[in-house]
Amino acid sequence: MKYLPYGILLFYSAFAANTALANTKPTIEGTPTTKILPNESYHFQPTANDADGDALTFTI
Incomplete structure (x- = not known):
């Protein structure tokens, strides 16, 4: 949360993906x-x- 001039309140958040x-x-x-x-x-x-360990099926 951050206060800007003129009494405006700014909300922000940080995130990681x-x-x-x-x-x-x-x-x-x-x-x-x-x-x-x-x-x-x-x-x-x-x-x-x-x-990835996925099952495989194929024919030759």
């Missing part, structure tokens, strides 16, 4: 095989991670 970090994007990693022989089956399973 505490904000959480925004949602971070998930990461997907892995190195697939680049060469296979004919009639050979192929399988690649990358790993995915979310720093």
Whole structure:
């Protein structure tokens, strides 16, 4: 509270904002095989991670 000239009273307040970090994007990693022989089956399973702990679902 602060008094200004002419008897005017001014109210003010200070505040602080505490904000959480925004949602971070998930990461997907892995190195697939680049060469296979004919009639050979192929399988690649990358790993995915979310720093926020959100559940991830994906298909390759």
